[in-house]
Amino acid sequence: MTLVERFLKYVTFDTQSSELTGITPSTPGQMVFAEYLKTELEALKLEDITLDEYGYLFATLPANTDKKLPTIGFIAHMDTSPDMSGKNVKPQIIKEYDGGDIVLNKENKIVLSPVQFPELLDHKSEDLIVTDGNTLLGADDKAGIAEIISAIVYLKEHPEIKHGKIRIGFNPDEEIGEGAHKFNVEQFACDWAYTMDGGEVGELEFENFNAASAKITFKGRNVHPGYAKNKMINSIRVANQFIDMLPECEAPEHTESYEGFYHLIGIQGEVEQTTVSYIIRDHDRVKFENRKKEVERIVKYINEKYGEGTATLELRDQYYNMREKIEPVMHIIDIAFDAMKLAGVEPKVKAIRGGTDGAQLSFKGLPCPNIFAGGLNFHGRYEFVPIQSMEKAMNVIIKIAELIANK
Numbered sequence: 001m002t003l004v005e006r007f008l009k010y011v012t013f014d015t016q017s018s019e020l021t022g023i024t025p026s027t028p029g030q031m032v033f034a035e036y037l038k039t040e041l042e043a044l045k046l047e048d049i050t051l052d053e054y055g056y057l058f059a060t061l062p063a064n065t066d067k068k069l070p071t072i073g074f075i076a077h078m079d080t081s082p083d084m085s086g087k088n089v090k091p092q093i094i095k096e097y098d099g100g101d102i103v104l105n106k107e108n109k110i111v112l113s114p115v116q117f118p119e120l121l122d123h124k125s126e127d128l129i130v131t132d133g134n135t136l137l138g139a140d141d142k143a144g145i146a147e148i149i150s151a152i153v154y155l156k157e158h159p160e161i162k163h164g165k166i167r168i169g170f171n172p173d174e175e176i177g178e179g180a181h182k183f184n185v186e187q188f189a190c191d192w193a194y195t196m197d198g199g200e201v202g203e204l205e206f207e208n209f210n211a212a213s214a215k216i217t218f219k220g221r222n223v224h225p226g227y228a229k230n231k232m233i234n235s236i237r238v239a240n241q242f243i244d245m246l247p248e249c250e251a252p253e254h255t256e257s258y259e260g261f262y263h264l265i266g267i268q269g270e271v272e273q274t275t276v277s278y279i280i281r282d283h284d285r286v287k288f289e290n291r292k293k294e295v296e297r298i299v300k301y302i303n304e305k306y307g308e309g310t311a312t313l314e315l316r317d318q319y320y321n322m323r324e325k326i327e328p329v330m331h332i333i334d335i336a337f338d339a340m341k342l343a344g345v346e347p348k349v350k351a352i353r354g355g356t357d358g359a360q361l362s363f364k365g366l367p368c369p370n371i372f373a374g375g376l377n378f379h380g381r382y383e384f385v386p387i388q389s390m391e392k393a394m395n396v397i398i399k400i401a402e403l404i405a406n407k
């Protein structure tokens, strides 16, 4: 099977994950796909193939040299986004894309156009895999799976390329933020790994937000409004005062690149009690800690003003920037950089304004930056992947393996 054949086969599996079931894998289709992939890895005669009860599929391509080399891993996720159906995906291949509109679905007048999606023009004259407009495509992250397996096959067929032990890992439930939770890092046993789960060609990510959530409950004092003078405390007004004391410009709608924020995500209130919920984000750990201190400081101020116990704060860290874990092993980024250049790809380092499974894995002891898989417009009907981008990602994997053996 070729890279493209593999990809087209994988997208026929409905592996949409769900936030609602509370089990792992969150949906049975993911296990069906995992079992299929397992048979494929067996047919390829990989070693140490394991599929655990949670749907984590691991396998090994043994080293083909006696040289003492680190064991590295490549990881991709099997699920697709809960945002849109991944059932009955009917991919279409647009050969040598001409830069114009692509009619995905004539009947429903669904068009993939460079007017809305100018990134299409970066892929003129390439061959694009698109949807039929009714589902997402699932290049996120089945492109990653196809690239990893195809690279492994290439390495098997080219024994003249020396490499160390390579582990591959396919996990469920990345799209619901659970991909790393039950990932058995000890069993995977790699010195480091790469997730093949980025977007555009060249993307290389090893920074993400530090993240916390804050819930502040304001207690008021309700009194008949006719007799309320000097007695009533309206918790809605107190909450509003709190909200106003956080800098207005440090919100998602006013920030980009390395700028952090306080994001008000919910408010629920009556005179007697009002609750506000925030998420706090910053790439910089010191600034992140300061943001949390700022929230604590304002809560203290409110309590001094209205009486102790007016405001109570629940502050909880959610995840941290993986940069902290990558910096001591920066050579793993250098290798990815060099591999991209050898594969004719210009590396584009980008800080993720969110979290990533790789961050959780990094804090579990497996340093794990993210490399592009080539797809674009994830999580919807306009998702597409250029075949040439998938080939480049596959070549980056091969070059990484090769470079490590040559060091």
Ligand SMILES: [Zn+2]
Residues within 6 Å of the ligand: 077, 140, 141, 174, 197
């Ligand atoms: Zn993904």
